[in-house]
Amino acid sequence: MTQSEFPSGVNGGMPVGLARVFDVVAVLAGLGLVYLFDGPVYMPVKELVLWGVIAALLMVYLSEIFSLYRSWRLAPFSEVVLVTLLVWVSVTILLVLGLYFLKLGENFGRIGFAYWCTIVAVLLVSWRWACRQYLTRQRAQGKNTKTALVVGATSLGIQLAEALERQPGLGVRVQGFYDDRERHRLDPMVQTKVMGDVDDAIELAARGGIDQIFVALPLKAEDRISAILQRCANTTSQVHIVPNFFVYNLVNAAWCDVGGMRTLSVYESPIRGPWGALKRAEDLTIASVALLVFAIPMLLIAAGIRLESRGPVLFKQVRYGVDGRRIEVWKFRSMTCVENGTTIKQATRNDSRITRIGAFIRRTSLDELPQFINVLQGRMSVVGPRPHAVAHNEQYRALIQGYMLRHKVKPGITGWAQVNGWRGETDTLDKMAKRVEHDMHYITHWSVVLDIQILFLTLRKGFVHDNAY
Template identity: 50%
Template sequence: MHKPSNFNYNQSNFIQRLLDSALVILSFFIMLNVYNVPFNRDYFLLLVTYLFLFSYLSESVGVYRSWRLGKFSHMCRLVLFSLASAFLIMILIMFLMKYAETYSRVVLIGWFSLSTVSLITSRLIIRETKRIRRAKGYGMQNVAIVGLTQSGIHLYREIEKHQELGFNFVGFYDDREPKRLGGSETSLIKGSVNDAVGIAQFGKIQKLYVCLPMVAEKRIADIIEQLGNTTVDVLITPDFLLKNLMQARIGSVGEVDTISVFESPVNGMKRFYKRSFDIVFSFLAIVGLSPLLLVIAAAIKLNSPGPVIFKQDRYGLDGRKIKVWKFRSMTVTENGGKVTQARKNDSRITNVGGFLRRTSLDELPQFFNVLMGDMSVVGPRPHAVSHNEEYRSLITYYMLRHKVLPGITGWAQINGWRGETETLDKMEKRIEFDLAYIRNWSIWWDVKIVIMTVFKGFVGKNVY
């Protein structure tokens, strides 16, 4: 017999945050006690700083999101990343503030190591506990699907694949005759839609997924109305292309409910996280690369007449025009209604410019664009205005790439889709990767892309 649990995700999420903080604090005091180090004002500030950094980073990378459909190993990697990054930032702050000698090194290393082991172990224990409870029938939920549609079959396969969900699949319910449907899943049809409503009203299921076509609006409304006097969770899985939604978020205007279709995923605190990352990273890049920037500027000036910096009109966030900075690499500075992409052996490219373009060093001044807020370190690469106007009518969802700030580097670039796009399919592939980045954005992904750019993002076979 399945025994449903009243313990919901929000409670579990809140307790996990408290548990993590408690384990970090406990590990801290254990190491102080082991090495007989007194707890004073300096160590108190250290503990508060680390807890703040860890909380900030763990929230940024999604450590506390629902992992019912996520991989446990990936969650552990994010926990380790948050702990290690917070520790390294804390050490850097100590070094810059000249407080490094104030603290015991063995305490710090022991604290980090024990915190890491504690947080990972706690998650292993929780996972095993859930597995044992679900094996005994605790926390299991009976679920049914209305509609043997493509989206319904896909949902069923995901439920079967992820046993950690704690879902017990009851069956499909569809008004059509099984012989009209075909496929191996027809054997799982247990009755009509009215039968599904019946078992829901008798409390035999906890979740009912409605996977009917959206054209069956009246039928869906009827099902929802009939289930209004039950406690079953009713979830609608639309049959239109959910992968093309930028942000499937429920909102409201007064008393009217809305669901976002095309909306930036970088909103609220996420916008703050991304902007703070951009400011810190671009500032450090400008300071650290300043000698190289000066050398490049001098080389350009000596190599050919014209300005050092070329400012070209591009579309930025929400399609607004911005001036993107680049080191001038050509004898011309095209910024009109028609801009010809650079090609192999292009006569317009200067000697210095050829090297800058092949190594992407001509893009370095865009860190100033990032600092000013026109661009981000990571995002879809901005195209010339004329190219935007050309491709927006040729490629579906092309303009959705402007739902986030354009970037110096991006997911498409590190996967080889950069440089000349002389055929439409190359640009389509670039847009495909850009939209994948936007839909799945996270601070952790930005960090990953920056790291990958160092190793594979500066050169490309189509870059001239």
């Protein structure tokens, strides 16, 4: 199987025509399954087939508009899923409007329509996943690959080549490095891999022997990069600039448009747009179920706190939320005092301020249950970095580099740091640094799957921990 057998298309390998056929089949097959096995569809078969064909044509048409049939070789699969579902949701909205204005909605049936939409969504994502898995295996075996060269025998170029080598499933094979500098000035690791100078690289690409060119020069070499890009314009190769932004420890960097000018937002939340809506739906669902399950235990805890000591049942502490905005975080009061000032002493083992029932609910993390109300309010998320007191934030932001980047997402009831053992008292700077390190891992790698993994680990490991006191 050569590259010519798989022209650029969906998943960076399947022909666009075949992708369109699979989408049409998915739409019609989903409708057929609903009609055969469910029954809440009251349209005549001819009319039903007509709507199926309309939906399939809309799917293909909108896929072109949303560029769904482009190459996804170097894109994460989550992005493929997002665009696919966005197209299908757009199709269903147009269908709903059509059925409503033509007064045919009752003939179709709401349940049947919901089943159809769900089944087709699953089929559209499933065939793309299967295709991606197949192509990944083929590329790992050296089939359906693209040739590439790296202009710039720099440490950045070496990292890029090593990354592509570690992921053979991408199907990008680096042929060598090209650099104008004399060999003795180059990194010893690539001296033997340098195939020539920039002129040789451009000539090779112009002959059509290279699919992709990666320009891996430092940003300060602006003139050299500009000259190389102008010469690459005379080739048919796909050209990538590999900027050395990694030195700035970027967090979910994203391109933005400011008055028609392209800018790079270097510290960006991964939970925005449709992902933000998905995260919010996740929070509302889990928080609602949790409050129903824990309603009676929460009433019993509240009664116990009221009977044991004077003071409010709930302790409302001001903490930083998303983007550093101050929020009130609710907890069951577990101490005889309610510190909320500029100086706050963390709870320690055998702390005299902790009440008897407070010791129990802190050890079992039941004091955190009111935070599910915070989740419903939109102040917190079920999963995310744990919120720290404002006083602690002001203390540690001056001691730990990048500490405030934790606030790029909503604080959570449980998080990646907590399930990895970094919870409770942070009596040393190293402990807080480890917690922040795990929080940053969560923000950088966030996904719904990671949230589910953290929830599962929270339940499996239990709510009791040696550091919780």
